[in-house]
Amino acid sequence: VGGYIGDMPHTWVGSDLVNSVRGMLVMERNGALELLFGVTDDWFADGGDIRLRAMPTQYGALDLSAGMDGDTLAVTLGGTLKNLDHIQLRWPRDTAPADVLVDGEAWTDFDERIARLPADARKVVATW
Numbered sequence: 001v002g003g004y005i006g007d008m009p010h011t012w013v014g015s016d017l018v019n020s021v022r023g024m025l026v027m028e029r030n031g032a033l034e035l036l037f038g039v040t041d042d043w044f045a046d047g048g049d050i051r052l053r054a055m056p057t058q059y060g061a062l063d064l065s066a067g068m069d070g071d072t073l074a075v076t077l078g079g080t081l082k083n084l085d086h087i088q089l090r091w092p093r094d095t096a097p098a099d100v101l102v103d104g105e106a107w108t109d110f111d112e113r114i115a116r117l118p119a120d121a122r123k124v125v126a127t128w
Helices: 011-025 041-047
Strands: 026-029 032-035 049-057 060-069 072-079 086-090 099-102 114-118 123-127
Touching: 011 026, 011 049, 026 049, 041 049, 041 060, 099 114, 114 123
Parallel strands: 032 086
Antiparallel strands: 026 032, 049 060, 060 072, 072 123, 086 114, 099 123
């Protein structure tokens, strides 16, 4: 028998929290994946890292791992991504890295905020 049971927790609050955290890590916009736009150095304190496994996106499933060791950020990408124009990776610091490698090759398409990466990039290493 149904009846009024008071002000139950609202599922929209939970979904807003999940969507907010997801937006800090992965956003889809204009043919690109925007990664780590809400992440700062603090996320990597005390050896912390970020790992996503089969994160659903409109371009397929994304695998991502990111961690910092001193002044070096390492990001590994994988999954089943397709029909993706490019990737934008946001730096966790407010300054441009001194050096960036993409899949082992020197990379220059970056500034103090982001690196613009090809859709098939798999390993990014940035050093400040």
